[in-house]
Amino acid sequence: MYLITGATGHVGRELVEQLLAVGADVRAVSRRPPAAHLSDRVDVVPTADSAPALRGVSAVFLNATAIGLFTDVGTAKDRLQTFLGQAASHGVHRIVLLSSSSVLDDTNPVGRHHRELERQVQHRGLEWILLRPGIFNCNTLDWAEDIRSRGVVCAPFGSARMAPVDERDIAAVAAQALLCDSTHRLVGSAPVLSGPEVLTPADQARIISKAIGVSLRFEELAPEKAHRALVEAGAPLWAADGLLRYYAKAVTHPVAISPAVAQITGTPPRTFANWVMDRAAAFRRPTRTRPAGSTATPTAP
Ligand SMILES: NC(=O)c1ccc[n+]([C@@H]2O[C@H](COP(=O)([O-])OP(=O)(O)OC[C@H]3O[C@@H](n4cnc5c(N)ncnc54)[C@H](OP(=O)(O)O)[C@@H]3O)[C@@H](O)[C@H]2O)c1
Structure with a gap:
């Protein structure tokens, strides 16, 4: 049985599907099990740190x-310390931690916090695998509302050169990390996960524009404005600082492409264009359909 925390999230939902597809038994954690909308084959529990979980x-x-x-x-x-103790006492033998490539920059506060979690996992005496992805493709969903309503992409550091990664590829690596046997070289490793190409936010905007067939304007957001928006949306100050630091650094130090996804899964990582094709509906204005038999022109809402 595999216990998946964050199971309704970007990576977790994909991971649950991929584990079910190979016939694995899955228990998922969601704070509100009835709203989790996971397969009936999944046992959904509200917390990870309990005997039933x-x-x-x-x-x-x-x-x-x-x-x-x-x-x-x-x-x-x-909570992590307590959880690891409980997990060990219930016979769990492996922890796969979704960390972040920002741990490689010890001036980045997001990296520092993730690194501390990594250390806790590494020092518990269980098998561990630390996954260190860079920026996720799905972060661009934050642009969707502006794209649909104004045809604009507003983002800071338009020339930051990053290697965004598809959540499905992170999930595929996580599935391998959970399923592989104890002698596998993944155990005790910390792969950095990236997509297959270096792209700037402006490049990503162009790719979305092409996919939805709508011309989009890229508006570079001042870092202070982007910081304020993140905090207003609920991010702690250190998380907003860390994200903007990551972007700023990528302007002068492009993020390197990692071979890890292909090496671990045997399949090359998906391109951002591929991700956009599958998510294009999120960026398109909804088209209003006429009721069957109606000839009336729809009116504006
Ligand atoms: N986005 C990036 O670019 C990026 C890059 C590198 C690393 N990361 C790391 O990846 C992780 C995020 O992964 P993700 O995008 O798959 O997760 P996510 O979608 O943001 O969240 C996963 C789930 O966690 C639960 N959750 C949210 N807030 C919670 C809270 N305060 N307390 C308890 N549960 C909460 C929610 O599930 P329920 O509502 O069902 O409980 C949510 O669906 C973070 O650790 C982040 O640092 C992200």
């Missing part, structure tokens, strides 16, 4: 968001 579990996928890292750092670290 941990019974029979061999390996756990841990998402830092789901242990509350972005709500209260101190509490999240305490």
Whole structure:
């Protein structure tokens, strides 16, 4: 049995599907099980740190968001410590932690917090695998409303050269990390995960524009404005600082492409264009359909 935290999230939902597809038994954590909308084949529990959640579990996928890292750092670290103790006492033998490539920059506060979680996982005496992805493709969903309503992409650091990664590829690596046997070279490793190409936010905007057939304007947002928007949307100050630091650094130091996704899954990572094709509906204005038999021109709402 595999326990997946953050199971309704960008990576977790994909991971649950991929594990089910190979016939694995999955238990998922969601704070509101009835609203999780996961397969009937999944046992959904409201918390990870309980006997019903941990019974029979061999390996756990841990998402830092789901242990509350972005709500209260101190509490999240305490919770992780308690959780790891409980997991060990229930016979869990492996933890796969969704970390971040920002751990490679010790001046980045997001990286520092993730690194502390990594250390806790590494020092518990269980098998561990640390996944260190860079920027996710799905972050561009934050642009969707402006794209639909104004045909504009507003983002800071339009020339930051990053290697955004598809959540499905992160999930595919996570599935391998949960399923592989103890002698596999993934165990005790910390692969950095990237997409297959270096792209700037302006490049991403062009790719979205092409996919939806709508011309989009890229509007570079001042870093202070972007910072304020992140904090107003609920990000802690350190998380907003860390994200903007990551972008700023990528202007002068392009993010390197990692071979890890292909090496681990045997399949090259998906391109951003591929991700956009599958998510294009999120960026398109909804088209209003006429009721069958109607000839009236639809009126504006
Ligand atoms: N986005 C990026 O570019 C990026 C890059 C590198 C690393 N990361 C790391 O990846 C992780 C995010 O992964 P993700 O995008 O798959 O997760 P996500 O979609 O943001 O969240 C996963 C789930 O966690 C639960 N959750 C959210 N806030 C919570 C809270 N305060 N307490 C408890 N549960 C909460 C929610 O599930 P329920 O509502 O069902 O409980 C949510 O669906 C973070 O640790 C982040 O640092 C992200």
